[in-house]
Amino acid sequence: MTGPAAGLLRSSLRRRRGEFVRLAGWSLVQAVPAFLTGWVIARAVDEGFLAGRAGTGFAWLGVLAVAVGIGAWATRHATLGLAAVVEPLRDELVTLVTSGTLHRSAGAGRPSDTGGVARLTEQVEIAREAYGAVVMFVQSFLASAVGALLGLAALDPALLLFVLPPLLVGLGLFVAALRAMAARQRDVMLADERVAETASQVTGGLRDVVACGGEDVVRERAGERIDAAARATRALARMTAVRTASLAVGGWLPLVLVLAGAPWLVQRGVTAGAVLGAV
Known part of the structure; x- marks a missing residue:
């Protein structure tokens, strides 16, 4: 990423380096259940329930409950840490959008920047959510994925x-x-x-439009903007479907493969508890 957006993100990172470090630390703690869950379940099944020692099995499940509690505690702090990183950026974006809109609208001979309404009410929230999702993905997903893979290797x-x-x-x-x-x-x-600009122009000059009989022209021009927005939204929805498919491949296909490969795994000495722990 280059340009003003990259500069804004870099400056935000520099000013909140401590918050990022704390968020990364809590994300690592948050990954403890991902690392321990499969291993603990395998011990509970192989050394406890399948061996006829129910007490041992429940003891291992108690360890799992403690690990989940630690993960929930870390998730709370990670969420607070994410808010400490994302919300100040949102405030900066609101300030930039507001000042830019006022500057463009106050210029001599310039029309009012009515598109700033859409930027302020909707697009700032989109940028905030996207930024928070990326930060959480990099911090939490990587830590959890590494923890889960290490647990599988164990x-x-x-x-x-x-x-x-x-x-x-x-x-x-x-x-x-x-x-x-x-x-x-x-x-x-x-x-x-563009839709916000068109709506502002139409409502501001509605009396003149009706007086001149220009309803059809205005309807056609406004409809073009609305149709363009609908096409853009549908294109984004198609890309969202691709993203959902990628998550399905990475998140659910491994489960199917482990279940399908369970007989082969058992034949080469992998215990039933280990297969269940992997699932």
Whole structure:
């Protein structure tokens, strides 16, 4: 990313480096259940319930409950840390949009920047949500994914054969669609601005439009803007479907592959508890 947007993000990162470090730390703690869950379930099944020692099995499940509690505690702090990073950026965006709109509207001989309404009421929120999603993805997803993969390797390295390839394929699809999604999102935002500008012009001159009998012309011009916004939204929806497919490949296909490969895994010595822990 280059240009003013990249400069804004870099300056935000520099000013809140401590908040980013704390968020990364809580994300690592948040990944504890991802690392321990499969291993603890495997111990509970193999050394407890299947071995006829229910007490041992429940004791291991108690360890799992503690790990989940630690993960929930870390999730709370990670969410607060995310807010400490994202909300100040939102305030900066509101300030920039407001000052820019006022500056453009106050210029001599310039029309009012009515598109600033769409930027302020909708697009700032879109940018805030996208920024927060990216930060959370980089911090939380990477920590959780690494924890889960390490946990699978601790169970049996052969399990990685069923999980790692679809995960990488899903990530590849997601990254490949990211640039196109950003372009479609930009098209939607610009189309919303044009609709807001058209609506402002129509409502501001509605009496003149009716007096001159220009309803059909105005309806046609406004309809073109609305149709363009609808096309942009549909294009974004199609890209969202691609993103959803990439998440399905990376998140659900490994489960199917592990279940389908369970007989082969058991034949090569992987225990039933390890298969269940991998699932």
